[in-house]
Structures are given as C-alpha cells and as structure tokens.
Amino acid sequence: MIKKILIVDDSPIARKMLKSCLPKDQGYEFTEAGDGREGFEKYKDLKPDVTFMDLTMPVMTGYEAIEAIMNHDKNAVIIVVTADVQMKAIKTVMESGAYMVLKKPLKREEIQSALLKVKDTLQKA
Amino acid sequence: MQEEKILSDEEIEILQEIMNISFGKSAADLADVIDTHVVLSVPFIKIMQVPDLPAYFKDHVKEYKTISIVEQKFWGRFKGDALLVFSSGAGRELINMLQHDESSGFESDPIDILERETLMEIGNILIGACVGKLAELLKDVVTYTPPMVVVEKNCSDAITEGQYDPNNTAIVLKTDFRFDEGDVSGFLFLITSHDSVTWMKEALRLFIEQYE
Numbered sequence: 001m002i003k004k005i006l007i008v009d010d011s012p013i014a015r016k017m018l019k020s021c022l023p024k025d026q027g028y029e030f031t032e033a034g035d036g037r038e039g040f041e042k043y044k045d046l047k048p049d050v051t052f053m054d055l056t057m058p059v060m061t062g063y064e065a066i067e068a069i070m071n072h073d074k075n076a077v078i079i080v081v082t083a084d085v086q087m088k089a090i091k092t093v094m095e096s097g098a099y100m101v102l103k104k105p106l107k108r109e110e111i112q113s114a115l116l117k118v119k120d121t122l123q124k125a
Numbered sequence: 126m127q128e129e130k131i132l133s134d135e136e137i138e139i140l141q142e143i144m145n146i147s148f149g150k151s152a153a154d155l156a157d158v159i160d161t162h163v164v165l166s167v168p169f170i171k172i173m174q175v176p177d178l179p180a181y182f183k184d185h186v187k188e189y190k191t192i193s194i195v196e197q198k199f200w201g202r203f204k205g206d207a208l209l210v211f212s213s214g215a216g217r218e219l220i221n222m223l224q225h226d227e228s229s230g231f232e233s234d235p236i237d238i239l240e241r242e243t244l245m246e247i248g249n250i251l252i253g254a255c256v257g258k259l260a261e262l263l264k265d266v267v268t269y270t271p272p273m274v275v276v277e278k279n280c281s282d283a284i285t286e287g288q289y290d291p292n293n294t295a296i297v298l299k300t301d302f303r304f305d306e307g308d309v310s311g312f313l314f315l316i317t318s319h320d321s322v323t324w325m326k327e328a329l330r331l332f333i334e335q336y337e
Contacts, residue, residue: 013138020336056165083149088162104146
C-alpha cells in the first residue's frame, strides 16, 4: 500500500505538476523537498513509500541523493522524474537503485501506471 | 520597466521548468550524435533592460579567455535570439570527439573550416532541439535563420551595444552545460523581447492549466 509520498524537486512548479498528476482519492500524504539534501533528510524522518526524485538540483543533485537514500535504505522505492533523458543519466540512476525513470513533462497515465507497478511490487515483497 | 511587472514569480518558475525540459531534450539529442553525457545546470531566468545585456553577458563569460558563439534567430509567436556560447578551444575538442566516428571524413578539411562546421552542427542540434521543444510545450511553431558561427572571439565584444533595440526589455533564459568527456563547457542564452510577453503569459497559463 502506498500512503506516504516524498517529492524532491527544486522547482515548486514541477512539484505542483507532479502532485496534480496523482489521483486525489487515494489519501496520499505528500511531503516536499527542494533539493537532494533536504530530500535525504526528509526521507530519513518519514520513510516514505515512494520518493519522486528530480536529478538536476542545487545543493545536492538527485544522483547524490539517490545514492545516499539507497545506502540508508536498500528497499527505498525511488522514481526519477527528470528532463535529463540521456542514456547515461538513465543508466547511472538505475544502477544506483532507482525503481524507474519518468520523463518530464509528466503525463497522468504514466505516473498512475508507475504507481500501480509500485503497489504490485510492494505487495509481492 | 520593473521585472516583476513583466512576468510574475509563478510565470518565471513555469518558464524555468519549461526551459529545463527543453534543454534536457537538446542534451539527449546531442548525446545521440556524440558519445558523451552533457551535464546540465538548473536553468536561470533574468529579465533586464537591453542596454544592461552586454555587461551581463560579459560577466557570465569572464572565466573564458575567448569564446565561440553559435547564433540563431528564431521567430514564431515566441521570437528572439539564441546564443550558444562555448569555452575556448571547444571547437577543436568537439572535432576530436566526433572523429571517433569513422564516417566523419574530416581529415581532408582545414582545421578552421572543420571547427566552424562542427560548432555550427552542434549548435544547430542544441539550439534547434531546445527552442523547438520550448515552442512545442507552449503550443507554438518557430522557424530559424541559419546558424552563424563566430570562432574564438574576445569575450568583451561578444554582445555589443546597439545589437538589440535599446528601448526593449530582454528575457534571458540561461542554462550552463559541461561535457562529461573533453574540455567543453558553455552557456545557452535565449534572449527574447517583451514583444513576446503578452503571448508568453497566456501560453504559460495554458501550459500550467493542464496540471490544475
């Protein structure tokens, strides 16, 4: 079951766009962070079921934050949401343990199907 | 004119996110051509009076001894000038990177022509993909002038007074980039005037409306 969702993106608009793509009737609890370091700190406090992570961010990049989170919790479910869709970026984050990569701008159906996949994975775990 | 009056904070944030998506697209397109990863920065938007542009520009390229510039004008309802600025020596570095491709056939051409052509090609990809995606997200279609290349220019006279209408206001969208391999870095500046602002405000509103 997914209840707690952490959104890490330096752009408040990007966070708003992401939230708007998520179903409103599922009772999700959202927490937001504006850079990788804040995202990591909030991850440790909240232990969210799913983390949405941008890559290009100030202070601590998404790449660094994914590594930090995965070192802290190897079962973390991190969905990368990025405009950087170069093959190397995708390969790097998947090797770091990201669950999947979604390309910006987000589409509702993509994000909802990603969450269904996460639910399925969590149920099997 | 005060910058707050042209675009609101929210409009700037939306434009910044659109620029982020657009430059991501152009970096991916370039990575398909050159086997490298383009490291991107968080895009930055600055609104200023045109007479302040040369000093602003100079300040951003001051770390380079010389720069090479690929310039393309674009116009649709979104119109302006794209300046892709490369660090010193980037042209030759890019030639080396492209020569890994056996079909390049570069060997027979003089180096300065190769440098110019390489910068033009790379510039065309980066500018075209970025401006094209930006326009697409804002439901516009733009056309371009052919790219113009200036190789190893002195930073101090890259943008001159009088190059743009001094009574105009410039919206500068800037993204820094650096190649993972090879010593290549630079900036993409998109300079658009306040002629585009009325349309842009409405386009930004329609864009974000999809997410409300």
